[in-house]
Amino acid sequence: MQERQDRHVLDAALPAHWGTWQRVKNTALYGIIRASFAIFRLIPFPIARGIAVFVGNLAALVDWRDQRRALANLAIAFPEASRTWRFGVFRRMFVHLAISAVEVIHTERFMTGPHAIAVSDEGRRLLDQALAEGHGAVLVGGHIGNWEICGQLIAKAGYPITSIAKPLYDPRLTRLVHVHRSAYGHRILWRGDAGVAKEILRLFKHNGVLGLLIDQDTKVQGTFVPFFGKPAYTPTAAASFALRTGAAVLCAWAHRVDGVHQIHFERCPLPQADDHDAAVALLTAHLSARLEAAIRARPEQWVWLHQRFKTKATSVDTEAAALNNRVRAVSNGLGGTTP
Numbered sequence: 371m372q373e374r375q376d377r378h379v380l381d382a383a384l385p386a387h388w389g390t391w392q393r394v395k396n397t398a399l400y401g402i403i404r405a406s407f408a409i410f411r412l413i414p415f416p417i418a419r420g421i422a423v424f425v426g427n428l429a430a431l432v433d434w435r436d437q438r439r440a441l442a443n444l445a446i447a448f449p450e451a452s453r454t455w456r457f458g459v460f461r462r463m464f465v466h467l468a469i470s471a472v473e474v475i476h477t478e479r480f481m482t483g484p485h486a487i488a489v490s491d492e493g494r495r496l497l498d499q500a501l502a503e504g505h506g507a508v509l510v511g512g513h514i515g516n517w518e519i520c521g522q523l524i525a526k527a528g529y530p531i532t533s534i535a536k537p538l539y540d541p542r543l544t545r546l547v548h549v550h551r552s553a554y555g556h557r558i559l560w561r562g563d564a565g566v567a568k569e570i571l572r573l574f575k576h577n578g579v580l581g582l583l584i585d586q587d588t589k590v591q592g593t594f595v596p597f598f599g600k601p602a603y604t605p606t607a608a609a610s611f612a613l614r615t616g617a618a619v620l621c622a623w624a625h626r627v628d629g630v631h632q633i634h635f636e637r638c639p640l641p642q643a644d645d646h647d648a649a650v651a652l653l654t655a656h657l658s659a660r661l662e663a664a665i666r667a668r669p670e671q672w673v674w675l676h677q678r679f680k681t682k683a684t685s686v687d688t689e690a691a692a693l694n695n696r697v698r699a700v701s702n703g704l705g706g707t708t709p
Contacts, residue, residue, distance in 0.1 A: 379560040380548060382541040400542050410475045422472045426465030433464075440674035447598035448669070462670035466626070470516045474550070480519055480631065481526055481554060487519075489527040493622075493635040497529055497579075500618035500637065506574035507618040510608045510638075512585030512661045513673045515624035518551070520633055521581055524622075525556035532557040532573055533581040534566070534607075536588075574615045581622075582608040584654070585661050585672075587681050594683045595655040597662060603681035609653035613646060619653070621660045625668050636660065 384393060410418050437460060444456040480487045500507040511517060524531050537544045537560050551558050559566050573580055584605045594601040612619045619638040624631050638656060643649035665672040
């Protein structure tokens with residue numbers, strides 16, 4: 371079933387519109403990525419992590435374009451903070467991303483042996499409780515902490531998790547990512563491929579877990595909900611699937627604390643609303659608020675490089691006021707807290 375659904379994406383040839391120079395450039399980049407992956411696998415993790423810290427600190431100083439974008443996002447999220455504080459978050463974010471890349475290369479370190487990470491008893495209780503209801507579960511997260519390892523840990527713990535991913539610009543990189551992500555049983559459905567919708571419905575029918583990240587402004591069905599006090603276009607698929615199928619909804623994210631990954635799970639009750647679209651907006655707002663709380667707890671472990679607010683609401687002032695009132699009502703009604 372998995373092979374049939376993925377065949378179109380994983381067997382894709384290089385894009386026909388690539389010119390000679392683009393093919394040469396992207397082939398060289400692909401080779402560098404493969405070589406770097408192989409080299410860093412040979413380097414002991416503590417040494418590789420030290421290299422990542424150095425590279426992350428250096429990148430924060432020389433990457434002016436990403437620095438401007440990240441500092442602009444941080445100014446929106448933390449207007450009361452000083453520029454020095456925001457730059458500190460930006461620098462630590464680069465270090466975090468570099469360490470995360472090394473952790474991904476050394477994934478097996480976190481899956482087996484003395485450094486293995488396990489889903490906590492509380493996390494298992496919440497997942498087991500959700501699946502015991504028999505309608506499957508939607509696991510909602512963001513690009514928080516090391517999200518790649520988080521998904522694999524859940525799969526290795528024995529939970530039938532499937533995620534939807536967007537193919538990369540180079541089919542060779544898509545195949546490389548697919549092999550890595552699926553190594554411990556994490557199933558991947560590729561967006562845009564034939565049969566994805568049927569596979570998702572089949573997943574819920576068989577009481578599976580669908581993992582979705584909703585913290586980025588992408589070209590998918592979405593709505594505006596508050597995010598750090600500003601309307602942000604947010605994917606609604608997680609809320610829509612849950613409300614249509616009766617699947618349980620959980621938020622999940624992983625924070626690195628003193629070098630140890632801690633995976634947090636929490637159950638999110640479904641809102642009671644007669645109108646489906648209104649319920650989707652309310653649930654999406656609540657989920658976004660919970661992810662915001664996780665980001666506020668450790669802001670350096672979120673990807674501030676993304677253009678989170680690129681899609682504009684038709685009337686920002688009106689939308690912001692209305693949406694903030696809605697998310698407060700959601701948090702009160704669902705037992706959550708608004709950051």
